[in-house]
Amino acid sequence: METVKIFELSKEYLEHLRESIAEENVSFIRESMEGAKKADIAAILDELNMEEALFVLRTLDPGYSADILIELDEDPQYKVIKAMEPSELATLIDHMESDDAVDILNQLVVKDREAVISQLEQKEKSLHIIELLRYDEDSAGGLMAKEFIKANLNWTVVQTIEEIRRQAENVDKIYSIYVVDNKEKLIGRVALKKIILASSETRIGDLYEDNIISVPTYMEGEEVAEIMRKYDLEAVPVVNVKNKLVGRITVDDILDLIREQAEEDIQAMTGITDDVEESDSVYRLSRARLPWLLIGIVGGLMGAGFIGFFEEGLSAVTALAFFIPLITATGGNVGIQSSTLVVQSLANKSVFEDSLLKRFIKVLLVAVLNGLVLAAFVLATVVFMYGQDIQFAFVVAIALFSVVLLASFMGTLTPIVLDKIGINPAVASGPFITTANDLLGLAVYFTVATLLLNL
Amino acid sequence: METVKIFELSKEYLEHLRESIAEENVSFIRESMEGAKKADIAAILDELNMEEALFVLRTLDPGYSADILIELDEDPQYKVIKAMEPSELATLIDHMESDDAVDILNQLVVKDREAVISQLEQKEKSLHIIELLRYDEDSAGGLMAKEFIKANLNWTVVQTIEEIRRQAENVDKIYSIYVVDNKEKLIGRVALKKIILASSETRIGDLYEDNIISVPTYMEGEEVAEIMRKYDLEAVPVVNVKNKLVGRITVDDILDLIREQAEEDIQAMTGITDDVEESDSVYRLSRARLPWLLIGIVGGLMGAGFIGFFEEGLSAVTALAFFIPLITATGGNVGIQSSTLVVQSLANKSVFEDSLLKRFIKVLLVAVLNGLVLAAFVLATVVFMYGQDIQFAFVVAIALFSVVLLASFMGTLTPIVLDKIGINPAVASGPFITTANDLLGLAVYFTVATLLLNL
Numbered sequence: 044m045e046t047v048k049i050f051e052l053s054k055e056y057l058e059h060l061r062e063s064i065a066e067e068n069v070s071f072i073r074e075s076m077e078g079a080k081k082a083d084i085a086a087i088l089d090e091l092n093m094e095e096a097l098f099v100l101r102t103l104d105p106g107y108s109a110d111i112l113i114e115l116d117e118d119p120q121y122k123v124i125k126a127m128e129p130s131e132l133a134t135l136i137d138h139m140e141s142d143d144a145v146d147i148l149n150q151l152v153v154k155d156r157e158a159v160i161s162q163l164e165q166k167e168k169s170l171h172i173i174e175l176l177r178y179d180e181d182s183a184g185g186l187m188a189k190e191f192i193k194a195n196l197n198w199t200v201v202q203t204i205e206e207i208r209r210q211a212e213n214v215d216k217i218y219s220i221y222v223v224d225n226k227e228k229l230i231g232r233v234a235l236k237k238i239i240l241a242s243s244e245t246r247i248g249d250l251y252e253d254n255i256i257s258v259p260t261y262m263e264g265e266e267v268a269e270i271m272r273k274y275d276l277e278a279v280p281v282v283n284v285k286n287k288l289v290g291r292i293t294v295d296d297i298l299d300l301i302r303e304q305a306e307e308d309i310q311a312m313t314g315i316t317d318d319v320e321e322s323d324s325v326y327r328l329s330r331a332r333l334p335w336l337l338i339g340i341v342g343g344l345m346g347a348g349f350i351g352f353f354e355e356g357l358s359a360v361t362a363l364a365f366f367i368p369l370i371t372a373t374g375g376n377v378g379i380q381s382s383t384l385v386v387q388s389l390a391n392k393s394v395f396e397d398s399l400l401k402r403f404i405k406v407l408l409v410a411v412l413n414g415l416v417l418a419a420f421v422l423a424t425v426v427f428m429y430g431q432d433i434q435f436a437f438v439v440a441i442a443l444f445s446v447v448l449l450a451s452f453m454g455t456l457t458p459i460v461l462d463k464i465g466i467n468p469a470v471a472s473g474p475f476i477t478t479a480n481d482l483l484g485l486a487v488y489f490t491v492a493t494l495l496l497n498l
Numbered sequence: 499m500e501t502v503k504i505f506e507l508s509k510e511y512l513e514h515l516r517e518s519i520a521e522e523n524v525s526f527i528r529e530s531m532e533g534a535k536k537a538d539i540a541a542i543l544d545e546l547n548m549e550e551a552l553f554v555l556r557t558l559d560p561g562y563s564a565d566i567l568i569e570l571d572e573d574p575q576y577k578v579i580k581a582m583e584p585s586e587l588a589t590l591i592d593h594m595e596s597d598d599a600v601d602i603l604n605q606l607v608v609k610d611r612e613a614v615i616s617q618l619e620q621k622e623k624s625l626h627i628i629e630l631l632r633y634d635e636d637s638a639g640g641l642m643a644k645e646f647i648k649a650n651l652n653w654t655v656v657q658t659i660e661e662i663r664r665q666a667e668n669v670d671k672i673y674s675i676y677v678v679d680n681k682e683k684l685i686g687r688v689a690l691k692k693i694i695l696a697s698s699e700t701r702i703g704d705l706y707e708d709n710i711i712s713v714p715t716y717m718e719g720e721e722v723a724e725i726m727r728k729y730d731l732e733a734v735p736v737v738n739v740k741n742k743l744v745g746r747i748t749v750d751d752i753l754d755l756i757r758e759q760a761e762e763d764i765q766a767m768t769g770i771t772d773d774v775e776e777s778d779s780v781y782r783l784s785r786a787r788l789p790w791l792l793i794g795i796v797g798g799l800m801g802a803g804f805i806g807f808f809e810e811g812l813s814a815v816t817a818l819a820f821f822i823p824l825i826t827a828t829g830g831n832v833g834i835q836s837s838t839l840v841v842q843s844l845a846n847k848s849v850f851e852d853s854l855l856k857r858f859i860k861v862l863l864v865a866v867l868n869g870l871v872l873a874a875f876v877l878a879t880v881v882f883m884y885g886q887d888i889q890f891a892f893v894v895a896i897a898l899f900s901v902v903l904l905a906s907f908m909g910t911l912t913p914i915v916l917d918k919i920g921i922n923p924a925v926a927s928g929p930f931i932t933t934a935n936d937l938l939g940l941a942v943y944f945t946v947a948t949l950l951l952n953l
Binding site: 078080082204207208211216217218234235236238239240254256268271272273274275276277293294295297298299301302305306308309310312313314315319320321322325326328329332333335336337339340342343344346347348350351354357358361362363364365366367368369370371372373375376377379380383384385387388391402405408409412413416417420421424425428429474477478481485 | 533535537659662663666671672673689690691693694695709711723726727728729730731732748749750752753754756757760761763764765767768769770774775776777780781783784787788790791792794795797798799801802803805806809812813816817818819820821822823824825826827828830831832834835838839840842843846857860863864867868871872875876879880883884929932933936940
């Protein structure tokens with residue numbers, strides 16, 4: 044055994060696999076993939092074209108193929124699903140847990156979806172799937188699976204073990220047994236460890252922990268993730284409005300969700316509007332980037348119009364133009380720093396928030412401190428290195444100081460306002476703040492110049 | 499039971515608690531906190547001052563206090579630890595799992611740390627802690643705990659259950675039993691579910707799965723997180739260079755790590771150099787933000803010097819100044835978008851990377867496409883809305899197109915180069931790219947202007 048035993052992913056193997064697919068060399072495919080982790084096989088299939096990937100999935104055991112299909116990247120997964128016959132897809136879905144089955148079915152149009160569901164072998168699973176399809180994909184209901192172990196309050200340990208045995212095939216990961224009363228309401232949980240150590244005739248009612256955390260079906264995925272992180276949960280039960288136990292969310296799905304979220308947040312901050320990867324098509328990449336670039340361009344053109352108002356003053360003091368980039372860049376940098384801190388504190392909301400006034404006083408203090416340091420540095424440089432007269436240097440320094448102050452407020456206020464009116468502050472803060480601060484910086488700069496230099 | 503049963507966090511409770519602490523009303527503190535989740539109590543203690551928090555921790559049961567201490571925020575945690583007597587801290591550490599104990603001890607100077615360790619009650623735990631203190635905090639060794647269940651290949655199920663019973667107190671979360679050979683080498687695992695369903699006399703050797711993923715002690719935490727996400731693991735065993743099982747990392751620690759990482763990445767992108775929160779002190783916030791603001795200022799001053807070279811041309815055609823913000827902003831926006839995509843693809847490295855040449859051709863195509871759209875838009879606006887002559891409009895449009903191309907390459911190349919020379923590309927990409935692209939944009943703009951307008 045190697046330290047990290049993963050499948051040997053190499054270009055050589057990929058080539059060899061492609062040849063075997065072309066030659067329909069089924070035994071090479073089966074043997075070389077035997078015992079490999081599903082995530083590794085999926086990474087290989089992501090590199091193949093649709094026909095090749097489909098051939099491999101048809102070659103392997105359906106239970107294994109089902110696991111691999113779930114792990115495929117979005118694009119290849121969609122292509123393979125679209126290419127499969129309903130009966131073929133139904134066979135794979137019969138081997139999936141219900142949450143994964145729903146993720147796959149959600150990619151089909153309603154007609155195809157129903158064709159697949161009608162061909163499922165297990166009646167119970169199709170009912171589960173139909174139930175789960177009702178929930179929003181990003182809600183707890185959309186994330187949960189119907190596979191979990193529950194025990195009635197009045198059962199004994201032996202009865203519970205029997206239930207585990209009955210469900211062992213369907214439920215891949217068992218961490219706890221959820222305890223319900225006669226009305227199926229969730230009242231607690233028993234760790235698997237306790238089941239092992241208890242004597243056979245112990246009643247579940249004497250064993251369970253009632254201080255259990257559950258989430259409602261309508262809770263947003265991001266909030267579920269935060270609850271699981273905060274309370275160190277590997278799984279969380281999901282209940283409906285009547286507190287009836289309806290599903291379970293496991294931490295592996297949450298890890299995927301958190302990664303996607305983090306990537307999307309960063310992309311949103313840099314004005315990439317669609318969830319793209321470097322490997323996506325030129326057209327998709329271009330389309331995801333253009334909207335915010337265009338908004339930046341409109342901002343730049345407005346800035347040009349704005350500077351145009353001061354054409355006379357600019358002709359009189361050409362040096363004013365030299366420091367335009369200094370002013371706009373600093374405004375942008377300060378603004379994005381401020382908005383980032385606010386967006387992060389909005390994401391980690393606490394009941395004990397400081398009041399708005401207290402927060403703004405702090406923003407003001409940080410801005411004054413940084414603004415003074417930067418303005419002093421610029422004042423000295425403009426006089427001593429660039430040999431400008433002191434009055435002109437003061438114009439630049441005062442403008443810079445004002446821009447630091449204003450950009451701090453803009454950067455702080457924008458996400459708070461966006462959050463209040465229900466827009467994701469991370470999405471709109473980044474490029475919006477930069478563009479707005481460019482304009483703000485120019486306005487301050489030329490106003491200060493006009494006033495102090497009597498232009 | 500509520501749907502999400504969490505402790506009632508309110509300002510009213512906080513006030514009441516403060517009064518009870520002042521009055522040393524021990525029974526109110528104990529009763530009001532009974533059964534509350536440790537993370538919720540920690541959130542309340544974070545709001546108290548050090549003496550108040552310490553009073554609460556001393557009031558509660560040591561096992562409970564130990565859990566709460568682990569969950570405290572960095573600053574209040576440090577203050578409380580520093581204020582405790584070695585013997586008092588040792589009592590709490592006796593109730594912690596080894597990884598948490600090490601996180602606490604790592605905050606003390608060596609002398610204090612040894613004073614605490616010498617007073618631990620459990621000899622085994624102090625040996626474990628001393629072992630763990632050797633590892634880098636961000637490595638698998640630094641993240642792992644010494645508490646886990648292992649079984650010898652030759653044990654029966656009954657023997658294994660006996661081991662679980664013996665360790666049940668120490669090991670909070672049991673997901674799998676790790677199987678070792680006579681030399682303590684990791685050879686596989688048995689899910690707890692299988693132990694429950696197997697008959698008592700079954701040999702572990704007949705039950706275990708050998709296709710197990712483990713990580714070496716020296717692996718970086720971020721890589722461990724990616725492995726756990728990819729392979730859907732709730733815990734991963736850690737082995738030393740001889741493949742001896744030495745520890746276990748559970749997913750709850752990984753969730754914390756991922757969140758910190760995501761916040762730090764975003765902060766790094768915006769030029770915040772220290773891991774700060776909105777609630778930190780003015781001084782700390784200011785200090786974390788100044789370095790990159792200063793670098794931006796130096797860039798702006800260099801830009802000023804640069805534009806100064808073209809003073810004559812600028813006097814001749816004042817309108818050139820109008821479009822400076824347009825050029826620098828677009829350069830910055832394009833650069834940060836490009837670098838973000840590269841940084842994310844570097845973070846999700848695949849063996850099947852496209853060659854550098856292929857990636858650059860793609861970058862070129864996206865840049866040409868976006869550059870043409872933006873340049874055409876600007877050309878039309880400058881002529882029709884701003885009434886500039888067509889030759890001047892072409893200068894702006896051509897400069898803009900060139901800037902989009904160059905910024906795309908800069909944005910793509912910089913993180914790749916940084917990664918190659920071993921610098922975290924996320925840290926240096928953001929503010930560096932923006933500043934460098936401002937300068938690049940100015941150079942292109944004035945060069946194109948000089949050539950086309952014969953300045």
